[in-house]
Amino acid sequence: RKTNIHEMLDEVTDRFSFQLRQKNIRAMIVVDRDLKSAWLDRDQIDQVLDNLISNAIKYTLEGGAIEFSAHKQDAGTIAISVKDTGIGIPKKDLSRIFDRFYRVDKARSRNMGGTGLGLSIAREIVKAHGGTISLKSELNEGTTVTFTLPVLQEEGETA
Ligand code: ATP
Ligand code: MG
Numbered sequence: 564r565k566t567n568i569h570e571m572l573d574e575v576t577d578r579f580s581f582q583l584r585q586k587n588i589r590a591m592i593v594v595d596r597d598l599k600s601a602w603l604d605r606d607q608i609d610q611v612l613d614n615l616i617s618n619a620i621k622y623t624l625e626g627g628a629i630e631f632s633a634h635k636q637d638a639g640t641i642a643i644s645v646k647d648t649g650i651g652i653p654k655k656d657l658s659r660i661f662d663r664f665y666r667v668d669k670a671r672s673r674n675m676g677g678t679g680l681g682l683s684i685a686r687e688i689v690k691a692h693g694g695t696i697s698l699k700s701e702l703n704e705g706t707t708v709t710f711t712l713p714v715l716q717e718e719g720e721t722a
Contacts, residue, residue: 566603568641569594572631575612579620586625595634601641601714607688608712614681615645615708621675622706623649640694641714646707652700660698661686685710 569592576583576590583590619629627648636642652660656667666679682698689696689710696710 564602564605565600566605566608567600568598568633568643571603571605571608572612572633572643575609575616575631578613579616582617582620583629586620586623586627588620588623588626589628591628591630593630593632598633598635598641601712603712603714604692607692611685611688611710612643612645614685618681618708619645619647619649619706621677622651623647636711639713639715640711642709642711644707644709646705648705651702651704651706652698653702657698657700661696682708 572592572594576592579590582588616629616631623629629648630646631643632646633641633643652667656665659665660667661682662679663683664679665683666677685708686696689712692712694710694712696708698706698708700706
């Protein structure tokens with residue numbers, strides 16, 4: 564359905580407001596001026612966003628920050644990023660991070676809960692929608708996950 568991107572990102576942070584407050588994590592949203600709305604499969608894209616923010620919260624220490632940003636990559640593509648100031652991912656694990664059930668270092672994830680499916684599901688959904696997903700991370704600095712989605716360009720609108 565037609566979705567205002569800023570509203571969609573507001574709603575994600577609202578769904579996680581309890582966890583954010585609990586860990587005293589600030590959430591920011593930055594949406595490019597020329598990106599207002601797009602036709603999106605909201606149930607599916609919400610699932611991607613929920614997986615990404617839940618990781619960002621889970622793997623960010625108290626007092627950290629999470630930033631959502633969205634911009635138009637080109638006329639037919641939008642890019643949405645979730646950036647955190649969390650624990651990061653070791654270089655050696657980066658190539659397997661989207662694999663099913665893959666979790667970095669059992670020791671650090673043991674008491675965090677989870678099955679290692681979140682990122683693989685996110686990738687499935689993004690791929691099914693014709694987009695791509697990628698992750699950049701620096702150990703002890705933070706992680707940024709970016710996914711793209713093809714969007715319909717509407718007549719007479721810079722959506
Ligand atoms: P689930 O999502 O099924 O609850 P999970 O969060 O462990 O479990 P994924 O979301 O697939 O699984 O993530 C895989 C692994 O990648 C995680 O175990 C974690 O080690 C690492 N990871 C994912 N996102 C981040 C992040 N934002 N910062 C640091 N590490 C991350
Ligand atoms: Mg996860």
